Amino acid sequence: MSIQDQFAQAQADSKNLPERPDNMTLLKIYALFKQGSSGDANGERPGMTDFVARAKFDAWAELKGTSQEAAMQQYIDLIEDLKNAG
Known part of the structure; x- marks a missing residue:
């Protein structure tokens, strides 16, 4: 199975985790997904009033x-850890 296939599977698995991760873990999941799918962050940093978007960026x-x-590999590993923690 290619890394892209594993990444896609981990993305699907992330929607069915046994329990909701804490906010810091959710940020890490988001960041690894964005880096794995889009590469380095781009665009403008959201303004100070949009706390959630700013934290994600x-x-x-x-x-x-x-x-x-x-x-992608770090994302796959993190989702696997979260799946098995439940």
């Missing part, structure tokens, strides 16, 4: 320079 921006394949 910052989490994604922290992964700058991480290859898409490495981010």
